[in-house]
Amino acid sequence: MNDRLDAGAAHVLALGRAANQPPFERGTVNEARAAYDAGCPTLQGDREPVGAIEDRTIAGTGGPISVRIYRGLGAPDADAPALLYLHGGGWVVGTLESHDEICRWFANIGACAVICPDYRLAPEHKFPAGLEDCVSALAYIVEQASALGIDPDRIAVAGDSAGGNLAAVLSLLSRDGVAQKISVQLLLYPNTDAGQTADSYVRFSEGYGLTTSTMRWFRDHYVRDAADIGDWRVSPLRVGNVAGVPPAFVAIAGHDILADEGEAYARRLAEAGVPVVLRHWQDQIHGFISMGRHIPAARRAVEEAVAGWRSLVDHAD
Numbered sequence: 001m002n003d004r005l006d007a008g009a010a011h012v013l014a015l016g017r018a019a020n021q022p023p024f025e026r027g028t029v030n031e032a033r034a035a036y037d038a039g040c041p042t043l044q045g046d047r048e049p050v051g052a053i054e055d056r057t058i059a060g061t062g063g064p065i066s067v068r069i070y071r072g073l074g075a076p077d078a079d080a081p082a083l084l085y086l087h088g089g090g091w092v093v094g095t096l097e098s099h100d101e102i103c104r105w106f107a108n109i110g111a112c113a114v115i116c117p118d119y120r121l122a123p124e125h126k127f128p129a130g131l132e133d134c135v136s137a138l139a140y141i142v143e144q145a146s147a148l149g150i151d152p153d154r155i156a157v158a159g160d161s162a163g164g165n166l167a168a169v170l171s172l173l174s175r176d177g178v179a180q181k182i183s184v185q186l187l188l189y190p191n192t193d194a195g196q197t198a199d200s201y202v203r204f205s206e207g208y209g210l211t212t213s214t215m216r217w218f219r220d221h222y223v224r225d226a227a228d229i230g231d232w233r234v235s236p237l238r239v240g241n242v243a244g245v246p247p248a249f250v251a252i253a254g255h256d257i258l259a260d261e262g263e264a265y266a267r268r269l270a271e272a273g274v275p276v277v278l279r280h281w282q283d284q285i286h287g288f289i290s291m292g293r294h295i296p297a298a299r300r301a302v303e304e305a306v307a308g309w310r311s312l313v314d315h316a317d
Contacts, residue, residue, distance in 0.1 A: 005255060006283040008295035012043065013209060013285065015294075025217035029092060029123060036093040044101040045292035050108055051075060055096075058117075060136035062129055066118040067137060068096045069148070072107030081112040082150040083186075083309075084138055086170075088161030088287070090218030091122045091130055099160075101292055105302040106158065110309065113150050115141055119166075123221040127228055134166050135179045142180040156184040156246075156309055160289060161210075161258070162218070164190025168236040168265065175245045184312045186249045186305045189286055190262050192237040194219050194229040198260035208255045210286040215257060237265050247275035249308030251289075251301055254282035277308040 005013075024032035051071040057064045071080070083106055087099035096118050107114045119133035138157070145152035159167035164187040173179035196216060205212040223229055232239035250266040252259050263278070270276045281288065284297060292298035 004283055005285070006288075006295065006297060008291070008297070009255070009283065009285045009288055012288075012291050012294050013207070015042070016209065023211065024093075024214050029221065033093050036089065037095065037098065040098045040290070043291040043293055045298075047101060048104050048108060049073070050104050058137065058140045060133050062120060062125070062132055062136075065133050065136060066096065067140075068100075068103070068116045068118075070103050070107040070114040070116075071149075072109070072111050072114070074111040075107065075113060076111075076149070078149045079151040080149055081110065081154040081156070082141060082145075082148070083110060083112055083114045084134070084141060084155065084157045084170075085114050085116045086119070086134055086157065086159035086163035086166045087116060088159065088163040088188075088290075089121075090215070091127075091162045091222040092218050093121070094163075099163075099290065102160070102289060102302065105299055106306065109303055110306045113148060115148075126224050127222050127231075127234055131166055131169060131233060134170050135173065138170065138174075138180045138182070153181070154183055154313070155181070156186060157182050158186035158188070158305065159190070160188035161287065162191055162222075164188050164262075165192065165234075165236065168192060169233050171245045171248075172232070172236060172239055172242070182246045184249070184309050185246045186309055187262070187265070188251045188289055188301070188305065189253045189256055189258050190250070190265065191215075191258055192235065192265040193261045194223065194235045198257075198264070200260040201257045204255055204257045204259070208257075208285050210257055212257055237261055237268065241272070242269050242274065243272040245269065245274055247312035249277045249279070249305050249312065251279045251281060251305065253284040253286050253288055254280060255284065256286040258286060275312055277311060279304055279308070
């Protein structure tokens with residue numbers, strides 16, 4: 001194992017090897033979901049209390065959407081900043097429970113409201129179904145801003161991995177007027193190019209958690225056909241123009257197959273004049289922010305994301 005790897009990350013990888021579970025792509029989707037759901041509690045830390053939590057069902061263009069609304073400790077009762085959080089899981093796995101820890105951290109550290117939608121997953125609901133649910137959730141937040149006690153001009157979007165992909169695409173749609181206004185985007189080790197040709201797919205193809213073959217399995221469940229891979233709503237790195245998107249905080253894990261494409265997207269934003277805060281966690285693996293039980297840097301990464309969010313607010317207008 002690379003000696004530059006964080007001790008906690010190395011421990012998580014060792015736990016994975018000891019468990020000797022087959023990779024997702026060797027089983028069914030339901031088996032993958034069951035394994036993922038069972039593994040989350042062993043990686044996440046104790047759930048810290050927040051000011052309030054409420055589960056709701058909202059209307060979406062594709063049917064009802066379950067959402068969880070968090071109000072952080074110290075969040076004002078009215079005109080609070082808000083964060084639409086889009087969970088990761090390769091568009092195939094992941095639930096409101098799997099990312100509950102991250103949402104609680106964002107709510108408390110940001111003294112804000114966090115809204116997390118349980119968007120539709122592939123392969124039952126392929127692209128663009130999940131994305132459409134995210135658009136609907138954003139519209140709901142804006143329309144219900146007063147009732148939710150949030151400031152409609154201070155709504156940010158965040159996501160990790162596939163959720164980072166959805167957050168980046170939603171930010172592009174926001175710029176284009178297809179989705180409601182977003183002030184800042186927080187992208188945590190995002191997937192930005194479904195072509196999967198970056199060199200980091202070779203450097204970290206196996207042995208660092210998320211593998212190249214598993215990521216291909218995720219993608220192939222998400223897209224309808226090969227043409228979708230080139231669609232910028234699947235591969236935001238391929239969009240013709242990124243100018244004018246919301247300011248961005250981008251976190252990169254150094255030992256991650258998605259490292260190069262995440263950095264390439266951040267670089268492209270910066271070159272287009274978009275304010276960017278880029279943070280490299282060189283000694284970390286993909287998904288480390290969901291591993292707070294073993295990796296102390298997980299919560300620190302959320303603290304840095306919130307600090308980045310605050311520093312970028314002045315650029316949002």
